[in-house]
Amino acid sequence: MSNDKYSTPLSSRYASEEMSKIFSLRNRFSTWRKLWLNLAIAEQKVGLSMITDEAIEQMKQHLDITDEEIAAASVEEAKVRHDVMAHVHVFGETCPAAAGIIHLGATSCYVTDNADLIFLRDAYDVLIPKLVNVIDRLSKFALQYKDLPVLGWTHFQPAQLTTVGKRATLWIQELLWDLRNMVRARNDLGLRGVKGTTGTQASFLSLFHGDHDKVEELDQTVVNLLGFEHVYPVTGQTYSRKIDIDVLSPLASLGATTHKFATDIRLLANLKEIEEPFEKSQIGSSAMAYKRNPMRSERVCSLSRHLGGLLNDAIQTASVQWFERTLDDSAIRRISLPSAFLTADILLSTMINITSGLVVYPKVIERRINAELPFMATENIIMAMVEKGGSRQDCHEEIRVLSHQASDVVKQEGGDNDLIERVKKTEYFKPIWAELDSLLDPSTFVGRAPQQTEKFVNKDVAEALAPFKSMITSENVSLSV
Template identity: 90%
Template sequence: MSSNYDSYSTPLSSRYASEEMSKIFSLRNRFSTWRKLWYNLAIAEKEVGLTVISDEAIAQMRQHLDITDEEIAAASKEEAIVRHDVMAHVHVFGNTCPEAAGIIHLGATSCFVTDNADLIFLRDAYDVIIPKLVNVINRLSKFALEYKDLPVLGWTHFQPAQLTTVGKRATLWIQELLWDLRNMERARNDIGLRGVKGTTGTQASFLSLFHGDHDKVEALDQRVVELLGFDHVYPVTGQTYSRKIDIDVLSPLASFGASAHKFATDIRLLANLKEIEEPFEKSQIGSSAMAYKRNPMRCERVCSLARHMGGLLNDAIQTASVQWFERTLDDSAIRRISLPSAFLTADILLSTMLNITSGLVVYPKVIERRVNSELPFMATENIIMAMVEKGGSRQDCHEEIRVLSHQASAVVKQEGGDNDLIDRVKKTEYFKPIWADLESLLDPKTFVGRAPEQTEKFVKVDVAKAIKPYEKYITNEAVSLSV
């Protein structure tokens, strides 16, 4: 006897994704949405003037919009016979609604339900992930404000560079996420419906139904769109809506994947430096062999899935490029995989990032120690300028500090010692005029420029403006992760 453990199921839905996202792309929602499309098509056709559709037919369809398990099983058996998924469901829906059996799918082609349903799912999926992205931005913004004044060693080429602050670094992550939010909003709001276009997009079948009345066909197209809650219909299509729309829909997700990967990679590197870590649960095991380890498994998951999501965009690009004339069917199988996968993956990434950003752990003492180890070298320019103010020569001072810097560097690199440059300055008579000023010249906060001010303005102006429309979705609710 077999069980659910004997067949493969995608980890995207079985292991990681949220229930709300999984439901959007479920078979039950797909087939129930087909029924809603047939129901609204019948309403619109009747309103526009098709008298063959009775009130009883519409009422019966309305009572059975949510498909049952038994009906799904019956449609599956029917499809095995007729080898056509849409017609199998037409037959089953007709059996359930005998008053409507003769008018279900009237004038329509399969893409009326399959394509319009896909567009509904894509918009609904964006409505799930956009609020999650807003919450990631909001939580990172609170983090940025909390640590806007904490000096930290900056890195360029992963080599020590001028100081920044922990909060300012977080704004770099946030800014990319704001762009992702903008891109997702544009893509979501650009989604329209295919509407009622017929087998090759000419609406010939509907023109026949309404005896050559073009105005009624246009009214029908618009009314179906209104009934389904959309504000626009694509003016022209082939049998399908242009697969270029899938590129527009998936591009923001792939771009977000790059932002997520960069954020998670930075946290992984900072974890190695012991400056910042992702949350680590009390009973969590980092390694089966090395008990002391605190592996950044959440950020590693983000990097792993972000790479997968980025690759799915190529599916959409390649598919759009090979659609011949009004359509071919080589788009069907790959879209069944790539479109749900992209949104399930984005959903998982955002849930994981919500968990991470809710509990980032900062180690100020480690950060301070690393800053202090590099600060003497960074202070050389300040020392030179201070000596000039005391009447010294810039060139002479530059040579003095250059020699001492190389000596201190040799202690660090060759002997493994601490940076003793300041001690050398204190022992060198040439620098006696500024000995009393050295402490102020070495204050880390004087090396961060406008980082605190930039952070505060960015969060309170740019971030606040971007997320204000989503205030009702912002929550401090904890996000737990599956294994």
Template identity: 70%
Template sequence: MDSYQTPLSSRYASKEMSKLFSNATRFGTWRQLWLSLAIAEKELGLAISDKAIEQMRANLELDEAQMKVAAEEEKKRRHDVMAHVHTFGTVAPEAAGIIHLGATSCYVTDNADLIFLRQGLSLLLPKLAIVISRLTTFAERYRDLPTLGFTHFQPAQLTTVGKRATLWIQELLWDLRNLERAKNDLGFRGVKGTTGTQASFLALFEGDHDKVEQLDERVTELSGFPYAYPVTGQTYSRKIDADVLGPLSSFGATVHKICTDIRLLANLKEIEEPFEKDQIGSSAMAYKRNPMRCERACSLARHLMSIYQNTVMTSSVQWLERTLDDSANRRVTIPEAFLTADILLSTLQNISEGMVVYPKVIGRRISQELPFMATENVIMAMVKAGGDRQVCHEKIRVLSHQAGAVVKEQGGENDLIERIKADSYFEPIWSQLEALLDPSTFIGRAPQQVDKFVRDWVQPALKPYAEDLKHIQSAELSV
């Protein structure tokens, strides 16, 4: 109550993502890395006892008492890694003399960060697949519901509600691809020493280069990575952070676009985000149904997009083998990027599960604009009935301007069709007017595009997440 807590973890983010970037997970991962190093060093001939390995393995998790010991040690030594080396040694005394043997601080800090990047992406990817699946259900449901299209937010040709949703889904599919690539590209820093030369390990193994390489490979294998970066300085290149947070930032742009579209449509009363029975939209205006979820998503999406700039700036100023002005920055940017992306996914899932469509409002707006769009069809029908194209065009032009004046200057309804019906020139096609104004004839291949897109693009992309999709739970949001 008396100190600042980030709303990202205290208010919004999932328990699993918050736990991933917790101190308990971080320091427990350090211990696992020290255990992997000791196992590999023992396998390659260093004098490390079985009991030391056993004690390390039995004490990978820190309890509250050990966290307090580590905090006191850090306050005294001003070095977080050495504080935890000492604390680990108190519960694994047989290993106290070999913990961190030959390693530099970045052995645990950097390798742990790469583990967190990979695990964070592993948490996000199924959630993104679920959002895509939810929106796909929506797109299929409304595949053939005509709606007014907008370019420049001005009325344009018709599309369908489902086809519009495929535009959102396609960008999310690209985000899925980008995050998968980022995860699959991730390597391990491995065992590289203080400036990346592996000099300390070469000394430990008495000049045996093969054993040093085997050590690097074995620790990488024990940590579950397919490969280690072939060369590093003291740290892994901070460009890797940019390679991961770049796709996260791009995902933020996707969310902002989707939720802005929904906010615009909510203003038109065509589509709304979910609204709970007892939810209050405004403290003053009781009738309001503000798009609060979409507004939250846009707000946090901007934050996610801005974080990326930190990673490229940090990458650009890493002097030579390393400098420490990356550390405090990365402690903030990496967790916040993943926590924010996690929140956006749960919010977007919640929105996609409860979007409300108002077909009658959509139909009314179509009826206000469609007469103008149908004029070309009217002209062609008249020509087929024996009329002169130029004469018909002039009559339609005059009647359209008259109807437009009623709409814009008098605030009336679009009466173009009534004017056409009142003009005997158009009598040969009066019986065709209803068919000429059928909205379904103005949507082109939108329904078929939805079907083909889902079949050829969405379903293959979601196939690796089939098990996750079987166990979908509704996303409930914090206030």
């Protein structure tokens, strides 16, 4: 890689080798060769005698394109101004017995579009196991902390208690929906097949002398050879760019999920309740040595925004494809499709890293609960007094006055919440003084959070992950800086 040329940090800095390889030039051009080979095999099988065994054998021997061939194709493209024809020329020179039949009857989109669909399927096969492992790690975290009370937040204002584990189920549920959407999008992918220049298969009909059955057999044979279950029944010159919307939508939705998760972690880090992993020698700030910045979660938020925006590329492109095709889809798809999958790959790798080492600080959580719980316990106090024969209205007024006094201490004086001490000193509440500790037990304020968490993980999550058990590992992911 030249240090004098810009390279995208998606591939040079962040993304995994396996995802970067899918969208590499070598994989693209080698896939074109596989498509040409399978077209030739199918054409021979369906009855074209001009396709010789020698031609097919030579093509099989040279599927993996070399650096020298890539360079030669680049030189040829500069002359003919056509990338596919440049590679047809170079492949033909490498396989002289096949030179006359490579790309027979096909249009450029036979290799470019079918290759793209293969890449999209293969890219999803990289993402799905990573998402499964994020869900698995978070599920273990949820069970571990299903009983730990924590202050809930609505509007980022103190609300009723929940548990650390129950909060994690909110993240997991959205990830499960992302898994469903991604699997659906992956399995819905078909191939463009062999459709000719405007999708009419006219060139192939001519090759088979008007035999429609042989053309249909050719189409299905190519699809079967390439390992796909179905072919799109009709196309223009390209497969419909609406497919790209279906492919990118689950990734954009994943970006929303990861952004919400990472934002919650960033807020919790500020509250000092939960932190992402922090390495022993990691530096949080060049100036402030004490800082533990949530840089992983910040990276997730940053790239999640980028991922969400890429969906608009697909929507706008699909909407302006005139008739059988225009070429204004080409340049943008070269950018947005790889970028979406590389970005999603980085997000999920980072999420695996974060969820493998979340750090919880129960004492900080307890202190924050104790600062707010007295106010939340006022209804419990009122009900306990009523059971002792008190008037609800009288008790409400007593506790209202004490609550305002305690609130002033917190807000005006910066002191601790002393509502319970005031209750203990107020003669009116003497009948329940002995019960105050039990009335303030945080575990009695979390409702069914522990039970909900356990049922959700052991039933809903377990059922969703059952088909992917073989993908679950205990390996962590090391991140680049």
